[in-house]
Amino acid sequence: MKNTDIAAPDYFHKVVDCQWACPAHTPVPEYIRLIAAGRYGDAYMINWRSNVFPGILGRTCDRPCEPACRRGRVEKEPVAICRLKRVAADNKENITDRLPKPVAIKNGKRIALVGGGPASLTVARDLAPLGYSCTIFDQDPKAGGMIRTQIPRFRLPESVIDEECGYILNIGIEFIGGRRIDSLKALLAEGWDAVFVGSGAPRGRELDIPGRKEAAANIHIGIDWLSSVSFGHINKIGKRVIVLGGGNTAMDCCRSSRRLGGDDVKVIVRSGFEEMKASPWEKEDAMHEDIPILNFLVPKEFTHDNGKLTGVVFEKVKAEYDAKGRRNLVPSGEPDEHYPCDDVLVAIGQENSFPWIERDIGIEFDKWNMPKVDPATFGSTNPKVFFGGDAAFGPKNIIWAVAHGHDAALSIDKFCRGEDINDRPLPMVDILSQKMGIHEWSYDNDIAPDKRYRVPLRDKVVALRDIKAEVELGFDIELGLKEAHRCLNCDVQTVFESKLCIECDACVDICPMDCITFTENGEEADLRTRLKAPAPNPTQDLYVADGLKTGRVMVKDEDVCLHCGLCAERCPTGAWDMKKYLIDMTHADDLCRTRHQSAA
Amino acid sequence: MTYIAKPKFHHPSLPKNALGYTHRDYEGKVSTLCAGCGHDSITAAIIEACFELAIEPHRVAKISGIGCSSKTTDYFLNASHGFNSVHGRMPSVLTGANLANRDLIYLGVSGDGDSASIGLGQFAHSMRRGVNMTYIVENNGVYGLTKGQFSATADRGSKSKRGITNNDSAIDLAAMALQLGATYVARAFSGDKSQLVPLIEGAIEHRGAALIDVISPCVAFNNHAGSTKSFDYVREHNKAVNKLDFITGRAPIKVDYEPGTTQVVEQHDGSRLLLKKVAADYDANDRIGATNFLAHHAARGQVVTGLIFVDSDPEDLHTHFNTVDKPLNALSEKELCPGSAALERINASLR
Numbered sequence: 001m002k003n004t005d006i007a008a009p010d011y012f013h014k015v016v017d018c019q020w021a022c023p024a025h026t027p028v029p030e031y032i033r034l035i036a037a038g039r040y041g042d043a044y045m046i047n048w049r050s051n052v053f054p055g056i057l058g059r060t061c062d063r064p065c066e067p068a069c070r071r072g073r074v075e076k077e078p079v080a081i082c083r084l085k086r087v088a089a090d091n092k093e094n095i096t097d098r099l100p101k102p103v104a105i106k107n108g109k110r111i112a113l114v115g116g117g118p119a120s121l122t123v124a125r126d127l128a129p130l131g132y133s134c135t136i137f138d139q140d141p142k143a144g145g146m147i148r149t150q151i152p153r154f155r156l157p158e159s160v161i162d163e164e165c166g167y168i169l170n171i172g173i174e175f176i177g178g179r180r181i182d183s184l185k186a187l188l189a190e191g192w193d194a195v196f197v198g199s200g201a202p203r204g205r206e207l208d209i210p211g212r213k214e215a216a217a218n219i220h221i222g223i224d225w226l227s228s229v230s231f232g233h234i235n236k237i238g239k240r241v242i243v244l245g246g247g248n249t250a251m252d253c254c255r256s257s258r259r260l261g262g263d264d265v266k267v268i269v270r271s272g273f274e275e276m277k278a279s280p281w282e283k284e285d286a287m288h289e290d291i292p293i294l295n296f297l298v299p300k301e302f303t304h305d306n307g308k309l310t311g312v313v314f315e316k317v318k319a320e321y322d323a324k325g326r327r328n329l330v331p332s333g334e335p336d337e338h339y340p341c342d343d344v345l346v347a348i349g350q351e352n353s354f355p356w357i358e359r360d361i362g363i364e365f366d367k368w369n370m371p372k373v374d375p376a377t378f379g380s381t382n383p384k385v386f387f388g389g390d391a392a393f394g395p396k397n398i399i400w401a402v403a404h405g406h407d408a409a410l411s412i413d414k415f416c417r418g419e420d421i422n423d424r425p426l427p428m429v430d431i432l433s434q435k436m437g438i439h440e441w442s443y444d445n446d447i448a449p450d451k452r453y454r455v456p457l458r459d460k461v462v463a464l465r466d467i468k469a470e471v472e473l474g475f476d477i478e479l480g481l482k483e484a485h486r487c488l489n490c491d492v493q494t495v496f497e498s499k500l501c502i503e504c505d506a507c508v509d510i511c512p513m514d515c516i517t518f519t520e521n522g523e524e525a526d527l528r529t530r531l532k533a534p535a536p537n538p539t540q541d542l543y544v545a546d547g548l549k550t551g552r553v554m555v556k557d558e559d560v561c562l563h564c565g566l567c568a569e570r571c572p573t574g575a576w577d578m579k580k581y582l583i584d585m586t587h588a589d590d591l592c593r594t595r596h597q598s599a600a
Numbered sequence: 601m602t603y604i605a606k607p608k609f610h611h612p613s614l615p616k617n618a619l620g621y622t623h624r625d626y627e628g629k630v631s632t633l634c635a636g637c638g639h640d641s642i643t644a645a646i647i648e649a650c651f652e653l654a655i656e657p658h659r660v661a662k663i664s665g666i667g668c669s670s671k672t673t674d675y676f677l678n679a680s681h682g683f684n685s686v687h688g689r690m691p692s693v694l695t696g697a698n699l700a701n702r703d704l705i706y707l708g709v710s711g712d713g714d715s716a717s718i719g720l721g722q723f724a725h726s727m728r729r730g731v732n733m734t735y736i737v738e739n740n741g742v743y744g745l746t747k748g749q750f751s752a753t754a755d756r757g758s759k760s761k762r763g764i765t766n767n768d769s770a771i772d773l774a775a776m777a778l779q780l781g782a783t784y785v786a787r788a789f790s791g792d793k794s795q796l797v798p799l800i801e802g803a804i805e806h807r808g809a810a811l812i813d814v815i816s817p818c819v820a821f822n823n824h825a826g827s828t829k830s831f832d833y834v835r836e837h838n839k840a841v842n843k844l845d846f847i848t849g850r851a852p853i854k855v856d857y858e859p860g861t862t863q864v865v866e867q868h869d870g871s872r873l874l875l876k877k878v879a880a881d882y883d884a885n886d887r888i889g890a891t892n893f894l895a896h897h898a899a900r901g902q903v904v905t906g907l908i909f910v911d912s913d914p915e916d917l918h919t920h921f922n923t924v925d926k927p928l929n930a931l932s933e934k935e936l937c938p939g940s941a942a943l944e945r946i947n948a949s950l951r
Binding site for chain 1: 611835
């Protein structure tokens with residue numbers, strides 16, 4: 001294998017599994033260390049810069065970081081990264097003086113943002129401090145988009161939404177609520193310098209089976225229903241409720257129903273329980289509230305008594321896999337089943353909807369009727385129009401919308417300054433040795449053996465009584481500290497200098513995870529079998545360094561390294577050092593003007 | 601000295617031996633020796649050998665004297681018996697323990713000061729008596745604990761860290777062991793575990809006095825230019841005579857080796873040592889040849905490593921004494937006091 005190029009910013013970024021997996025590349029270990037140090041405000045600001053909505057995401061994020069977390073490969077469960085974010089948000093001091101202030105002298109560029117959800121708010125937050133005049137249009141009276149309309153209050157209190165949307169709007173961003181944009185052509189004619197479309201995926205998928213029209217009064221589309229609940233237009237539901245669909249929206253629907261009068265609430269899905277789209281913890285939360293999840297049932301017909309819904313008939317199916325491993329649901333041959341109910345919530349997916357974008361304004365659409373959007377720049381085929389969030393590539397989640405927003409804001413800034421939007425600056429990397437003296441390191445490298453801590457919940461009886469009572473109480477300071485100690489500090493990297501190595505094997509002998517081997521070089525597939533412990537995980541790199549006196553190479557398997565620093569601690573010559581690689585993604589702020597397309 | 605506790609986590613796919621243990625289960629406390637000390641590599645090699653042989657840690661007695669080397673028994677096999685004895689007195693303490701309980705595996709760990717200076721007599725007699733033990737000398741050529749004076753194994757003409765030349769002749773413990781009748785004599789280098797681990801395994805399996813002289817660089821006081829016990833010097837002057845590949849049980853050897861490249865040493869219990877020859881015509885069964893070979897290469901400044909000599913039919917102290925097979929500490933009062941009739945018979949035989 002070739003010598004590993006540790007100067008490439010991606011190499012060590014990948015080792016920080018959580019940060020690499022986060023669409024917005026939040027420097028997770030850095031903020032967890034700050035939480036452990038009791039510096040909640042600092043931890044919050046690190047998050048605020050990367051993911052814009054720490055308090056909201058600390059309760060609702062889909063947390064792609066957690067399945068990636070190295071702790072999950074070392075022991076059973078990952079660090080509760082998401083809920084630690086909430087610890088920072090809940091315990092921070094007043095940070096308003098650390099937020100950007102409205103810019104007194106604007107740069108004269110006007111940006112229109114369609115939709116007031118997380119994507120648009122991110123774009124506006126990134127651009128407003130640079131002097132852009134940003135105007136957000138939304139059909140709803142308040143900012144937040146799906147954060148406000150689709151996430152139930154018992155998961156996310158309104159005060160948190162108001163606070164974090166407020167931080168953004170207070171930078172001098174104009175929010176025009178209650179105004180729906182019905183024509184992009186007309187909007188473009190208003191002479192904006194750029195338009196960002198962050199209008200989400202606002203249309204719930206319809207279930208067109210017999211009885212749908214007749215019993216329409218008691219059949220509701222999930223996201224519309226959640227939105228009505230959110231704005232207080234709906235405050236009760238029948239005693240027996242069936243929720244159709246297996247995604248996170250379905251979970252929010254069933255749990256909301258339990259709080260609005262539903263005593264007998266069921267979730268019924270076509271697929272198997274395991275293949276449901278909902279996050280495992282959301283399924284757990286639903287079942288914890290006595291909501292059964294029935295699977296392999298395909299809805300066939302709504303039954304009704306003269307237009308009054310009486311139930312749903314389901315066909316029983318089973319999963320069969322074809323030669324290519326694709327799953328097909330085929331009838332199991334068992335008799336159909338009828339489940340009586342008073343109300344049905346249909347949460348079987350949501351779609352984009354762009355009837356308001358004219359087809360003759362230079363925006364090309366693909367065969368699925370989605371606009372053609374560049375996945376790096378978020379530009380469309382009309383150079384003035386950018387897309388992000390669910391509007392760009394279909395329904396995802398908040399953290400993706402934020403990531404899109406950062407990239408789109410960078411593009412808009414470059415576009416407005418007449419630069420090539422395809423020229424993307426690399427992230428900034430700050431490298432700092434953690435050695436403070438003999439046996440002294442500036443990070444806590446004592447590995448805590450603790451198992452993952454559970455977030456305390458509000459008593460179920462109390463929680464089900466009030467739809468606004470937040471179920472999760474969050475970690476308190478003590479639990480937060482304990483959970484923070486589980487973080488392995490993966491951003492504190494093991495950096496090897498061949499020139500200094502005397503090949504004494506001290507690092508090999510001390511490494512608790514058997515990550516380090518000195519051996520003859522070879523091809524990667526061969527090397528992976530010859531290491532001190534097997535390296536069967538190809539998604540994790542081997543760190544290879546040559547230039548040793550014996551002609552061998554140092555090979556370190558990054559897979560399960562604890563970043564405990566014992567290799568550096570036991571190295572007599574300082575050939576190993578623990579260096580913190582703080583990787584900071586490029587946003588459309590002042591820094592980007594000094595960042596160039598070069599290695600860190 | 602390291603203050604960070606070694607985490608209990610281990611690699612998820614670490615191999616397990618026949619007892620279901622990983623090599624982590626054979627560890628001891630974290631070493632308090634200087635970072636990079638050769639002794640720590642020897643510790644790791646002992647751990648690896650015990651793991652590979654699937655030894656039950658509680659069947660091992662690890663006994664040492666005084667010095668950096670003798671501290672290391674604390675760093676492996678936490679669940680074993682241990683005795684950190686008086687300076688240079690490891691061999692006699694071990695001999696006594698061995699006489700009392702012949703069923704344990706005896707691991708004597710010593711250093712060049714402990715064995716070649718203050719304990720030279722003890723070393724010599726344990727070898728000539730054939731005490732069934734693995735005697736590991738962690739040989740760095742200096743007194744590390746007292747800041748780097750030459751020890752008795754320092755080569756004549758080698759230089760100290762301060763540039764002083766050693767004028768005294770060196771004691772070659774491997775050569776002495778050969779002359780004293782040890783039945784398993786090896787030399788190794790702490791920086792080459794692929795050679796050291798099988799040598800330790802072979803010594804543990806060997807029933808008789810087994811000496812392994814391990815050159816172990818002292819990173820603090822004896823790893824400079826002019827030293828003959830430094831990483832660089834030993835790597836440059838290492839004259840390996842053979843490589844002990846593995847030890848087999850009684851089953852036929854399945855691996856094919858070209859004739860002439862391998863020496864198979866049969867042991868009395870039917871197990872076999874497979875020696876891959878590096879030096880042509882070197883015969884590890886020839887005590888006198890081995891003695892000459894050592895002297896010849898020592899004169900050229902070379903460090904001969906490998907399995908230097910092995911007696912395929914060794915005898916140990918218990919054989920010499922014709923003791924009972926049962927450990928003495930397990931004999932009951934009935935066996936120890938056979939009664940006045942037996943006493944009468946003994947007395948009669950002496951008249």
